[in-house]
Amino acid sequence: MRTRLFVTAAAVFGLFMAAAPVRAHHAFAAEFDQNRPLKLKGTVTKWEVVNPHSWIHIDVKGEDGSVVQWMIEGGSPNNLYRLGFTKESLPPGTEIVVEGYQAKDKSNRAVGKNITFSDGRRLFLGLSSAESDPDKK
Amino acid sequence: MSYRRIASAATLAAAGIFLLVASRPAAGQALAPAVKTDAKAYTAPRTPDGQPDLQGVWTNSTVTPLERPKGLGAKEFYTEAELKEIQKRERERYDLDEKEGLPPANHSGVEGAGPDEVHYDFAQFGLDKSQAKIAWNMRTSIITGPEGVIPPRTPEARQRNAARAAAAKGHEFDGPENRPLGARCLARNNVGPPMLQAGYNSNLQIVQGSGYVTIEAEMIHDTRVIPLDGRPHLAKSVHQWYGDSRGHWEGNTLVVDTTNFSDLNPFPGAQNLHVTERLTRVADDTILYQFTVEDPGMWTKPWSGELPITKISGQLYEYACNEANYGLENTLRGARVAEAEAAQKAAK
Secondary structure (H helix, E strand, O other), X not given: OXXXXXXXXXHHHHHHOOOOOOOOOOOHHHHEEEEEEEEEEEEEEEXXXXXXXXXXXXXXXXXXXXXXXXXXXXXXXXXXXXXXXXXXXXXXXXEEEEEEEEEOOOOOEEEEEEEEEOOOOEOOOOOOOHHHXXXXX | OOHHHHHHHHHHHHHHHHHHHHOOOOOOOOOOOOOOOOHHHOOOOEOOOOOEOOOEEXXXXXXXXXXXXXXXXXXXXXXHHHHHHHHHHXXXXXXXXXXOOOOOOOOOOOOOOOOOOOOOOXXXXXXOHHHOOOOXXXXXXXXXXXXXXXXXXXXXXXXXXXHHHHHHOOOOOOOHHHOOOOOOOOOOOOOOOOOOOOOOOOEEEEEEEOOEEXXXXXXXXXXXXXXXXXXXXXXXXXXXXXXXXEEEEEOOEEEEEEEOEOOOOOOOOOOOOEEEEEEEEEEOOEEEEEEEEEOOOOEOOOEEEEEEEEEOOOOOOOOOHHHHOHHHHHHHHHHHHHHHHHHHHHHO
16 A cells, blocks of 8 residues: 555655756765764754855764763754854854764764754744745745 | 655556546736746836846756756646646655655656666755745747757767767766866856756856856856847857857847857757747746757757746855866776776786
8 A cells, every 4th residue: 555655646746846846955874874873962062054055063972971062963054044043153162952864984073964952942943934925925 | 766656656647647638728828938927017127227127146956957848749838727836745755754754855866767876865955946936937848839959969969979978888987088178167058058957956046247148057157148239149169068048038038049059068969059049027026038059060950948037035146166176086997096006806
């Protein structure tokens, strides 16, 4: 059933989904390792609001108390600016939890698939979708 | 793609097919259905030197695919009801996922990607389409005509591109030169011409001066400078990623003729690309954008498309792509590590 449904859906997928495939700026699979998923809890030390990708720097405290620095790759900042975010929206000292994948060179860099505050609220979520509403132009 | 999404897409598809059967193409629909305005009744404002004024910040972000989805046949336009359904769905996509506790729709932003796509979440960074203004229209595909797809490539073009791909194979990560132009922050095919959406930050700023029209694309920073003085194209030996554009006005329409492309962008392998674009302001907030692409050495026939471009509030932001392109460095370093590991394994 599921297979058949999938075939049907796939045939008409284009009806409802976005136009030209949304291509990543670069091949993430070449940069990050799908076999090295990670979950980090850390404290923001710096947010580089730069293109083509923003980078969040965090300090992660290990069980032995040692602090390790990580860099987390995130999306292009231009749309966040449009939606009202600024460099001050993620100040140093903010505690976040990052789920992502480590860089293939095994350095302390990762792509931050999901980023949440330590209390469970998701980072950057809950933004207005009004702009896409044709009746609210 | 989540199971729920598949299921709801299938349900909607069923509804769509019903509507397709039940509806009859309305007379006159083929005239200006990409935009819902009476183009004839509208007079565009003028610049101080008398050109129709196209200036401002615009978006060509759309949910209309370049090529018509299979199964729609020669159906060029959705009915009002079908479009409403698509709009409703696009509007609710984000909220629905939130409500059901699912990750936001297609959340990596990579079409067809599974939940484990090695990628950051588009919704979290405002890049999801449901968070952007969209240039709506009733077309089933940007490409016009009964086929609605890019025509087949010529046998020579297929051979040429296959040879190029074969030569590149195994060397994709040798050095920065081997990475695609986009990954190197050099050029992106959304700048075109034809100017197609960039996926995100799909914004354009048009500025006109005496004798020139300039179009800046936010992604990834390029400005097309289009002279209007009738000067000839560059010498045939000069090839550029975005070609060489010349413009002139035909009434209220800016017609831009572009040649002298390199064969690397926007359609790799197209060696004699010729693009004609027509930009007509049909309302204060809408430009109708039409284009024809031809290269007899690449495709078996020319192809054309159209879509509305919609005004947005605010400004274009800088997209200094090269500023912090850690991604290129990380990718190459990753490849070196993988090579070292493979060599070590082979030595054992």
